[in-house]
Structures are given as structure tokens and as C-alpha cells.
Amino acid sequence: MCGISGIFDLTGVRPIDRTLLSRINDIQSHRGPDEAGLHIEPGVGLGHRRLAIIDIASGQQPLFNEDGSVVVVFNGEIYNFVDLIPQLQSLGHTFRTRSDTEVIVHAWEQWGEACVAHFRGMFAFALWDRNSQTFFLARDRMGVKPLYYALLDNGCFVFGSELKALAAHPGFKREFDPLAIEDYFGYGYVPEPRTIYRQALKLSPGHTLTLQRGKSLPQPRQFWDIPFTPHAPMSEDDAAEETVARLREAVKIRMVAEVPLGAFLSGGVDSSAVVAMMAELSDAPVNTCSISFGDPRYNEAEYARQVATRYQTAHRVGQVEADDFSLIDELAHLYDEPYADSSAMPTYRVCELARNNVTVALSGDGGDENFAGYRRYRWHGYEEKMRALLPLGMRRPLFGWLGRAYPKADWAPKVLRAKTTFEAMARDSVEGYFHGVSVCSNALRAQLFSDHLKRQLQGYSAVEVLRRHDASNPGRDAVSRVQYLDMKTYLPGDILTKVDRASMAHALEVRVPLLDHQLVEWVSGLPVGMKLKGTEGKHIFKYALQAYLPHDILYRKKMGFSIPLSEWFRGPLLQRLRSAVLSPRLLDTGLFNAAFLKEMVDQHASGRRDYGAALWSVLMFEAFLRNADETGATAPLQRQEPILMTGGI
Structure with a gap:
């Protein structure tokens, strides 16, 4: 795992400033503390x-092909590199190392832009081909590894594994994108391909970008998507057997490393399944680690211990107290843009704990998106059935009125909190799902934002992110459609971003x-009834694992890395x-309605309303502003002209 960065002159072959490139490269030193490498030639600079x-002795980067005409910097792992090496050798390519990185340069020589279709793994890389004068970037299919880029006013293209690499360039403009601010307060993160800055973009998962001098910046090209193509009919037993076989193989190829390896073990189904497969494949005890919370409402340590005992792992537990909010400023520095998933704190702690004993850890992320494990999928399915009973033209006024009339009863038992359901029923499918997952609802954002910001938005709404993805949605049913939307937004923008930054910090x-x-x-081709069966999410996954995990692990209520935000904001964090x-x-940005901010804090502190998630998003935005102030001046929004959607969005 590494950090990559670089500069490419789109307009000519101006010299690359070695000192500047070195500074950009070293600002990501936490991602790769073992070695640093640079390659500079006219108009091209690459940093690593x-x-x-893997191949610790000879896998240094930047790495070249035989004649030095192709050079690559790479972050990630190509898990099938062992199979690709003999294939490429049979086609005439000569290898000098045993590293997966060298596979990339030879695959490029052999297959060009289609090389990415041959790679199985997590990757973000940038490659320069001097012979064809082509600069090529790619990001893995699911977005496990990040890649940011920007075209500067002077015609230079800069990229990096983190936004801080771009921001270290003196030509980078730190002007906020108002659309990204709307997206952030809608989702709690800035979804691909936007960033908080107008000039920078993320390369979306499953996309490549090909640059050539003298040509304008092209649109990224998609090379893969989640198919949701139905399989031929099969029994549950056959599907379960295939699930375990495929999981075991996916785990096996990820256990190749020349450094200590282990796994996160939360005590949930997904991480427990990964550990079970690892134990089956390993001769030595698996290194596992988990976090124990002082508050029993959030503590899964006992379930993790059950799995660790069953598979005799070398298990370590770290204690996190309920008032462990000392990381707020550190998180703002790590994420470089506003990020409001509070579970980033325990994720940071479990990565810190794991690094004491291992350099590589396997995680269980992705199980809920893959196998329809989130409760919101079930509720969305119910709502879709209700929507089908009445056309939108009738539902919108009827349920819209009920949603407005019904009181907001945060203090009441859940059975009495019908307001959100009424509001969802007044919307179409995509609007309804967005309403359910949004951190701040449409109504709340309308109160939170200043009139100035609303003018800057020119009517744009964060739901457009989901609409854009839904336009190419291959899901054939209500649940598959929202699984797809989550895999395009929540998974890369929140979950994988959280894990990447927390792990790379250590x-x-x-x-x-x-x-x-x-x-x-x-998995996408399985019938939805095998994933969500009645009220049970991840049905086929749990059914397949009955021989491997205790019933209590498989069928207990999901907990996750929850944080008691509401209590914090009425107590130690108030x-x-x-x-x-x-x-x-915060107020001087001109982004917010100051009176409503005060009202939110007062009502939450008194217990009349629960604004915990919304207040956390504001708190983390303020922490981002402080970090931006400390690392370089940021142009205030009120000095910008209105922005239209650009940059391939």
C-alpha cells in the first residue's frame, strides 16, 4: 500500500520542479514510510x-519496463499477478522483479487501456508511455483505493492519493464547490467524482483517464460496472456452497504477503466469516484485533471473543471509552475535506491497534452492500410496495400533507415516529431512498443554509447524485436498485474512504x-430473495456460514461502530x-443561517429535538475549515461566481 502523486504538463514539456514534486510526494509519507521515489523527465514528474x-527487496517505484519507455507509480495490490507474469512472459515480456507493480507496465505494453480488465485487485495507478506520449490513470472497480486529480490554470495536471497532495501545489485553487457542500450535508461525505474544491475531482471507481499533450482534459472512461445479471436457477444449497467457495478463494488470494498479516474481528457476520476462512487456510494462528467499548450498548467484544476462541486466533482487544472524541482534529487532517461518519474514530483506533502487530489486515467491509444486509433495504422494499398502490400524483399531495402535519417526535418510541415514513411516501423511489439515507433532510438543509449559498446552488439538490447513477442502474427490483446506488455512493464515498484514511494514517x-x-x-446475479428473505438480510450468506459460525453471531441484531453522538452533545461535547x-x-463563510445553528444547539441540548447527526456534520465541517486555515488560505465562497456542473459530473 502506498501513496502516489505527480505532475503532467498537458501543454508542453516544461521542466518539473524537483523540489515541488518531492514536497507533494512527501506530504503523503504516512501512506508509505518505507521508501520514497521520484521520476522526472521533461513535462512529467511521478512520485511514490x-x-x-510484496517483493520487498526489488519492488521499488517508480518502476519501468525493459527499455525505460513506460513508467508507473501504483497504490494497491494486483492479486492475480502470479498468473499474469507467465502469461505476459509467453507473449515476449521480460520481468526483472517479482512484484505485482511490474505486471502493470507489461500489461500496458500488451493490451493498452484494456490492461485494467486483466487486473484483479485494488489499485490506483498513473502510467507514462513516452513512445505514445500517453499519460494514463486508473482506479479499481469498487473504489477501494483513492485517486484525486486537478487541471491547474497553467495547463499542468496534478494527481495524488489524497487531496492534500494536490493542495500542496501552489497553483491549486482552494475554492469551495457549493454543490459539494450541498452533497456533504446531504450524505455526510462528498460523493464521487466531486471534491470539496471546485478545481479537484476524484477518479470514480471502475474508470480510467487517458491524457495526451496538446489535447483538452477528456472525460473519464468507465471500464466496469456491477452487472446484476441473473444466474440460471439454482437451489439454496447450491448457492450456499458456491458462496463459501468464492469467499474462500477471495480470502486466499489476499493472504499473500511478505509481512505480518491479520484481520479485523468486530464480532459481526462479515468480519467473522473472513476470519473463519483465514483460519481454515492458515497453518499458524490468525492475528485478530477488535475494539471494546466501555458503553455496553455499543460493545461487540464478547462476540468477537467467541469467534477468536473457536478459531484459536491470536486475539487482541483495545478499549475505547464512550467519551473518546479526542480525534476530531486529527480526522479533519486525515480526510482533507468534510467527512461526517463518526465511526471513523473507532476505525482509526482499531487500525492503530492492528498496526502494533501486523502490516496487512483483512476486513469484512462490503458484506451489507453485497448481500443486502442493511435494514434500510427492507424498509425501502416495503415503501416501494406502498408506492405501487398509488400514483405519485396522488401520493405527493396526500403524504406530503401528512408529513408536514405530523409532529417531529424524536423523543417518542419509534412506533410513533411516522413523520419520516409519510415524507418518504410523498416522494418517488430515488427521492424516498435519499430521504432515508440523508444526514440532513431537504427541509433541514433549507433551514441550515444561508440565502447566499442557496443562490450559489441554483436549484441543485444532492439527490441528483443518486439520480445520475440510477439512470444507468442495472438493478431489476427495488432492493437491487438501492444496493447499486449504495455501491456507487456510500461504499466508496464513506466506507472505503474511512478505512483507507484510518489505515494509511498508521x-x-x-x-x-x-x-x-x-x-x-x-452475488449481484443471485435472486433478491436469497439476499433479503422476509425480514432477514444476508440470508444466503448466513445460511452458507452455519457450519462455520455460531448462531448468535449469524442472527443477532447488527450493531456496527456506533457512537453516542446525541449523548455527547448533551454532555461532554456540548x-x-x-x-x-x-x-x-464558521459563520464568516457566509454558508449558514446563524440563527438556526443556535436553535439546533439549544433544542438538542434541551432534549426537545435530536440533531445529533446534523450537528456532527456541522462540527466536522468547522474542523475541516480550521485544518484548511492551518494548511493554507481557502477562498471564501462569497467571493466566487455561481458555478454550473462541470468536470464530467
Whole structure:
């Protein structure tokens, strides 16, 4: 696992400043503390920070082909490189190393842009081919590894594994994108391909970008998508057997490393399944680690211990107290843009714990998206059945009125909180799903934002992110459609971003077998009834694992890395919340309605309303602003002209 960065002159062959490239490269040193490498030639500069995992002795980067005409910097792992090496050798290519990185340059020589179709793994790489004068970037299918880029005003193209690499270039403009601000307060993160800055974009998962001098910046090209192509009919027993076989194989190819390897073990189904497969494939005890919370409502440590005992793992547990909110400022530095998933804190701690003993850890991320494990999928299915009973033209006024008339009863038992359901029923399918997953609802954002920001948005709404993906949605049923939407937004934008930054902060490589693209393709083709059966999500996955895991692990209520935000904001974090949310730094941006911010804090503190998630998103936005102030001036929004959708969005 590594950090990559670089500069490419789209307009000519101007010299690359070595000092500048070195500074851009080293700002990501936490991603690769083992080695640093640079390659510079007229108009091209490539930087690499290495965390040595495979072929430690000879896998240094930037790495070249035989005659030095093709050079690559690469972040990730190509798991099928052992199979690709003899294939490429039979086609005449000569290898100097045993690294998966060298496979990339020879695959490019052999297959050009189609090389990515041959790779199985997690990857983000940039490649320069001097003979064809082509600069090529690619990001893996699921978006496990990040890749940011920007075209500067002087015609230079800059890229990096993190936004901080781009922001280190003096020509990069730190002007906020108002559409990204709307997206952030809608989702709690900035979905691909936007970033918080107008000038920078993320390369979306499963996309490539091909640049040539003298030509304008092209649109990224998609090379893969989740198919959701139905399989031939099969029995549950056959599907279960195939599920275990594919999971085992996905785990096996991710256990290749020349450094200590282990796994996260939360005590949930997904991480427990990964550990069970690892134990079956390993001669030595598997290194596992988990986090124990002081608050029993959030503590899964006992379930993790059950799995660790069953498979005799070398298990370590770290304790996180309910008031462990000391990481707020550190997270703002790590993520480089606003990010409001509070589970980033325990994720950071479990990565910190794991790095004490291993350099590579396998995780169970992706199981809920793959096998329809989230409760919201079930509720969306119910809502879709209700929507089918009445046309939108009748539902919108009827349920819209009920949603407005019904009181917001955060204090009441869940059975009495019908307001959100009424509001969802007044919307179409995509609007309804967005309403269910949004951090701040449409109504809340309308109150939260200043009139100035609303003018900047020119009517844009964060739901358009989902609409854009839904336009090419291959899902044939209500549940598959929202699974697809989550895999395009929540999975890369929230889950995988969280794990990448938290792990890279500790120079820890995390591998994700449940997001193996061949496994994802196969699972997507299963009937929805095998994934969500009645009220039970991940049905076929749990059924398949009955011989491997205890019943309590498979069928207990999902917990996850929950954080008691609402309690924090009425107790130990209240003063910090007040000072941050009502600070001149936040209010001077001109983005927010100051009176409503104060109302949110007061009503939440009194217990009349629960604004926990919304207040956390504001708190983390303020932390982002402070970090931006400390690392370089950011142009305030009020100095910008209105922005239209650009940059391939």
C-alpha cells in the first residue's frame, strides 16, 4: 500500500520542479514510510511513497519496463499477478522483479487501456508511455483505493492519493464547490467524482483517464460496472456452497504477503466469516484485533471473543471509552475535506491497534452492500410496495400533507415516529431512498443554509447524485436498485474512504475480500430473495456460514461502530459544540443561517429535538475549515461566481 502523486504538463514539456514534486510526494509519507521515489523527465514528474508488502527487496517505484519507455507509480495490490507474469512472459515480456507493480507496465505494453480488465485487485495507478506520449490513470472497480486529480490554470495536471497532495501545489485553487457542500450535508461525505474544491475531482471507481499533450482534459472512461445479471436457477444449497467457495478463494488470494498479516474481528457476520476462512487456510494462528467499548450498548467484544476462541486466533482487544472524541482534529487532517461518519474514530483506533502487530489486515467491509444486509433495504422494499398502490400524483399531495402535519417526535418510541415514513411516501423511489439515507433532510438543509449559498446552488439538490447513477442502474427490483446506488455512493464515498484514511494514517494495508469484483459480480446475479428473505438480510450468506459460525453471531441484531453522538452533545461535547458551531470561522463563510445553528444547539441540548447527526456534520465541517486555515488560505465562497456542473459530473 502506498501513496502516489505527480505532475503532467498537458501543454508542453516544461521542466518539473524537483523540489515541488518531492514536497507533494512527501506530504503523503504516512501512506508509505518505507521508501520514497521520484521520476522526472521533461513535462512529467511521478512520485511514490512505499509501504513494502510484496517483493520487498526489488519492488521499488517508480518502476519501468525493459527499455525505460513506460513508467508507473501504483497504490494497491494486483492479486492475480502470479498468473499474469507467465502469461505476459509467453507473449515476449521480460520481468526483472517479482512484484505485482511490474505486471502493470507489461500489461500496458500488451493490451493498452484494456490492461485494467486483466487486473484483479485494488489499485490506483498513473502510467507514462513516452513512445505514445500517453499519460494514463486508473482506479479499481469498487473504489477501494483513492485517486484525486486537478487541471491547474497553467495547463499542468496534478494527481495524488489524497487531496492534500494536490493542495500542496501552489497553483491549486482552494475554492469551495457549493454543490459539494450541498452533497456533504446531504450524505455526510462528498460523493464521487466531486471534491470539496471546485478545481479537484476524484477518479470514480471502475474508470480510467487517458491524457495526451496538446489535447483538452477528456472525460473519464468507465471500464466496469456491477452487472446484476441473473444466474440460471439454482437451489439454496447450491448457492450456499458456491458462496463459501468464492469467499474462500477471495480470502486466499489476499493472504499473500511478505509481512505480518491479520484481520479485523468486530464480532459481526462479515468480519467473522473472513476470519473463519483465514483460519481454515492458515497453518499458524490468525492475528485478530477488535475494539471494546466501555458503553455496553455499543460493545461487540464478547462476540468477537467467541469467534477468536473457536478459531484459536491470536486475539487482541483495545478499549475505547464512550467519551473518546479526542480525534476530531486529527480526522479533519486525515480526510482533507468534510467527512461526517463518526465511526471513523473507532476505525482509526482499531487500525492503530492492528498496526502494533501486523502490516496487512483483512476486513469484512462490503458484506451489507453485497448481500443486502442493511435494514434500510427492507424498509425501502416495503415503501416501494406502498408506492405501487398509488400514483405519485396522488401520493405527493396526500403524504406530503401528512408529513408536514405530523409532529417531529424524536423523543417518542419509534412506533410513533411516522413523520419520516409519510415524507418518504410523498416522494418517488430515488427521492424516498435519499430521504432515508440523508444526514440532513431537504427541509433541514433549507433551514441550515444561508440565502447566499442557496443562490450559489441554483436549484441543485444532492439527490441528483443518486439520480445520475440510477439512470444507468442495472438493478431489476427495488432492493437491487438501492444496493447499486449504495455501491456507487456510500461504499466508496464513506466506507472505503474511512478505512483507507484510518489505515494509511498508521501505514497499515487493509484488504477487502468481500469486494473482490468476481465475487461481487456473482452475488449481484443471485435472486433478491436469497439476499433479503422476509425480514432477514444476508440470508444466503448466513445460511452458507452455519457450519462455520455460531448462531448468535449469524442472527443477532447488527450493531456496527456506533457512537453516542446525541449523548455527547448533551454532555461532554456540548461546550465544544457551542464554540465550534457558533464560531466566527464558521459563520464568516457566509454558508449558514446563524440563527438556526443556535436553535439546533439549544433544542438538542434541551432534549426537545435530536440533531445529533446534523450537528456532527456541522462540527466536522468547522474542523475541516480550521485544518484548511492551518494548511493554507481557502477562498471564501462569497467571493466566487455561481458555478454550473462541470468536470464530467
